[in-house]
Amino acid sequence: MQALLFCPYVDESAVLTVILQQAGFTVRSIRNLEQAIAQWPEQPSELILIVLPLKNQATGQQISMLRGQTLSSIITITEIIPEETHIEWLEAGADLIISRPYSNRTLLAEIKALMRRTAGMPFFSLPTLTQSNLVLDPSLRTVQVSNRDPIHLTQLEFRLLYTLMTHVGQIIPTTNIVEHVWGFSGEGNQELVRGLIKRLRLKIEPDQKNPIYILTEPGIGYYFNRFTEGN
Known part of the structure; x- marks a missing residue:
């Protein structure tokens, strides 16, 4: 299985890469989320993990664009966000929203549980x-x-x-x-x-x-x- 990781923070990206690998994924890190969305049909993944700051106003739109391309699981990691934003991201297509601070062990368990639930159509x-x-x-x-x-x-x-x-x-x-x-x-x-x-x-x-x-x-x-x- 392959996971697509977008994280602008070097240290956190390294930690998340290890967590995804422990969950059984081959990790492909990207720096340009819009380009990844455009290239999705040629380079799909089973899981998408997006790390974005709260001030990024385009997050909901980006999630919606990804959901328009795929049924793959979408996880977002952010600072604590207002309830309205949380609902907006879920309605846009996010499967799981993680707020900082988060436990690495818990995140790993949640990723595994999400993949079990979204194994896809038989x-x-x-x-x-x-x-x-x-x-x-x-x-x-x-x-x-x-x-x-x-x-x-x-x-x-x-x-x-x-x-x-x-x-x-x-x-x-x-x-x-x-x-x-x-x-x-x-x-x-x-x-x-x-x-x-x-x-x-x-x-x-x-x-x-x-x-x-x-x-x-x-x-x-x-x-x-x-x-x-x-x-």
């Missing part, structure tokens, strides 16, 4: 789906389009495509997609869904400007199109 127990010339294989997390080479999907891409393919022809509202894919309810985030739809279309659609598999119902949501090749 893809191996889901059936293979075949719809409209697409074959979705949950065990490998791949999709095959018209007998071409299988294409690997991220967890989010898989959840989205699986949700759409199990409701062929049914319009799924954006808020429902957020709940199915990201696992939380509420008004949802249209930008998260729109970005994920775009990435998935890049992988499966012959022409992204004229999609044939994933179609948009303006103002409502998306649906998987039922058709046969040649129609």
Whole structure:
């Protein structure tokens, strides 16, 4: 397993690296969080540990951007923060917020417990789906389009495509997609869904400007199109 560590403090970064290694992770330290977010599809990790000072106003936005890219666990370490900020970060997508001072032993135990709880969707127990010339294989997390080479999907891409393919022809509202894919309810985030739809279309659609598999119902949501090749 790999962990992504963002910590601007050298001494604390060294301590956190050891803790993550004790939890079973290979640690990749970064200095530019925005760049890591942009490169996430090419360099994913199972865990993200972010250490930021209280005055960093962009923290909630950065957490939201990361959550839009991945289902991986997100932990933040900070000074004691107001309840409103704590709630904001959790709603943005953080799984665990640690306040200083913290115990190294307790942090290690909390990381291990979090990883047990967020082991991920049991893809191996889901059936293979075949719809409209697409074959979705949950065990490998791949999709095959018209007998071409299988294409690997991220967890989010898989959840989205699986949700759409199990409701062929049914319009799924954006808020429902957020709940199915990201696992939380509420008004949802249209930008998260729109970005994920775009990435998935890049992988499966012959022409992204004229999609044939994933179609948009303006103002409502998306649906998987039922058709046969040649129609």
